[in-house]
Amino acid sequence: MRPFAALVVRELTLSLRHGADTAATLLFFLLTGALFPLAIGPSPAILARLAPGIVWVCALLAALLPLDRLFGADYEDGSLDQLMLSGLPAPIIALGKALAHWCATGLPLLLAAGPLAIMLRIPTDVLPVLLLGLLPGTLALSLLGTAGAAIVLGARRGGVLLPLLVLPLAMPVLIFGAAAPAAAADGLTVRPHLLLLCAVLAVAMPLCPLAAGAALRAAVE
Amino acid sequence: MPPYAGEPSAEGKRAEGLFAEGLAAFRGERLVFRDLTFHLPPGGAMLLLGANGSGKSTLLRLLAGLLRPASGTIFWNGAALFADLAAHGPQVGYLGHLEAIKPGLTAAENLRFAAATGTGRHAVASALEALQLTRYADLPARLLSAGQRRRLALARLTLGVAKLWLLDEPTLGLDAASVCRLGEILAQHRARGGAIVAATHLDLPLPGAEALDLTAPAPREHQS
Numbered sequence: 001m002r003p004f005a006a007l008v009v010r011e012l013t014l015s016l017r018h019g020a021d022t023a024a025t026l027l028f029f030l031l032t033g034a035l036f037p038l039a040i041g042p043s044p045a046i047l048a049r050l051a052p053g054i055v056w057v058c059a060l061l062a063a064l065l066p067l068d069r070l071f072g073a074d075y076e077d078g079s080l081d082q083l084m085l086s087g088l089p090a091p092i093i094a095l096g097k098a099l100a101h102w103c104a105t106g107l108p109l110l111l112a113a114g115p116l117a118i119m120l121r122i123p124t125d126v127l128p129v130l131l132l133g134l135l136p137g138t139l140a141l142s143l144l145g146t147a148g149a150a151i152v153l154g155a156r157r158g159g160v161l162l163p164l165l166v167l168p169l170a171m172p173v174l175i176f177g178a179a180a181p182a183a184a185a186d187g188l189t190v191r192p193h194l195l196l197l198c199a200v201l202a203v204a205m206p207l208c209p210l211a212a213g214a215a216l217r218a219a220v221e
Numbered sequence: 222m223p224p225y226a227g228e229p230s231a232e233g234k235r236a237e238g239l240f241a242e243g244l245a246a247f248r249g250e251r252l253v254f255r256d257l258t259f260h261l262p263p264g265g266a267m268l269l270l271g272a273n274g275s276g277k278s279t280l281l282r283l284l285a286g287l288l289r290p291a292s293g294t295i296f297w298n299g300a301a302l303f304a305d306l307a308a309h310g311p312q313v314g315y316l317g318h319l320e321a322i323k324p325g326l327t328a329a330e331n332l333r334f335a336a337a338t339g340t341g342r343h344a345v346a347s348a349l350e351a352l353q354l355t356r357y358a359d360l361p362a363r364l365l366s367a368g369q370r371r372r373l374a375l376a377r378l379t380l381g382v383a384k385l386w387l388l389d390e391p392t393l394g395l396d397a398a399s400v401c402r403l404g405e406i407l408a409q410h411r412a413r414g415g416a417i418v419a420a421t422h423l424d425l426p427l428p429g430a431e432a433l434d435l436t437a438p439a440p441r442e443h444q445s
């Protein structure tokens with residue numbers, strides 16, 4: 001447990017030292033969200049209908065931004081070799097990285113999603129459902145992104161490859177995540193959508209670190 | 222068919238320290254060495270010699286368990302290395318070309334992380350002291366010079382309980398005084414029963430080390 005905690009603490013310390021990375025991700029999230037009223041017009045009725053989907057797509061894209069440095073920096077400076085020799089199993093290393101990615105990216109996005117959604121005139125009774133869906137959603141995105149980042153490690157132009165790999169995998173998250181607030185807006189029950197989102201998270205939780213761990217082993221060879 | 226594909230001999234399971242048998246490795250499509258068999262007892266040291274590209278770094282990564290051999294087996298204290306990588310990792314102190322130092326953390330924080338993740342148990346302060354880095358303990362590692370970064374990476378080794386040190390050009394960028402101190406550290410490690418495998422083009426203070434020349438054709442002990 002101690003090496004795992006040390007890994008997460010080191011990742012968070014580095015995120016704090018390089019705070020501009022998190023700030024850039026948040027600004028990207030807010031700016032892309034702000035583009036939609038400019039592009040489709042400021043009509044409150046249309047924006048309110050589109051707000052959950054806009055927030056979800058922007059969060060998905062913003063969560064991709066820091067992924068190429070998630071293992072990239074460790075790979076380039078030799079830290080990955082040392083991590084692989086630390087005695088921690090490779091999937092646990094990947095799980096620690098995913099947790100750190102969520103703390104440094106997913107959680108700030110979750111906090112910024114509320115203001116962005118209100119800016120887009122989301123109905124007040126839909127907002128809690130959106131945020132409730134984003135909680136397991138961002139966790140699942142961190143796990144999927146970690147697996148993608150580990151797989152493209154060492155590939156030429158990995159940064160371009162990464163979204164092509166992660167975005168198709170993230171589609172179930174987007175579908176169920178956006179369906180919950182839509183159901184709430186129509187006065188339908190939101191429970192099945194949120195449960196399906198949690199099911200996606202439950203599948204990603206063991207599978208993504210395993211895939212990422214195998215990819216990390218291959219990357220150091 | 223690899224030249225050596227037999228069952229690992231019982232000798233490897235009995236041998237103390239590091240035992241390698243019939244090793245072969247590829248880098249890409251190229252066979253860098255084959256039929257490599259050696260035994261390094263506890264307290265022993267081995268120098269890897271050879272031209273650039275003769276497979277010195279590849280062999281070190283094999284011994285660390287980071288890379289799998291194309292054929293052959295490696296034993297560490299009688300246990301097959303690739304049977305339990307998570308157990309072998311903490312036994313290894315690996316210093317590659319790259320120092321694995323996070324520029325955003327201070328020198329002391331870099332070591333504290335290494336100390337917390339399996340490789341290290343001893344005090345960070347004494348490791349910094351041993352490489353005369355105490356003055357720079359609270360300096361961000363990005364401000365350290367190349368030689369100081371190398372010393373910090375060496376300090377990480379002295380933290381550890383690792384018995385097998387795998388050093389790739391350890392003296393690169395070190396001044397004469399630091400090379401001298403490295404010699405003392407290496408001698409202490411061997412006195413405690415540790416083994417050292419080092420790849421180098423420069424003179425290393427490793428008295429009594431056997432040399433393994435990777436460019437020389439390996440003796441054919443096993444007929445294919």
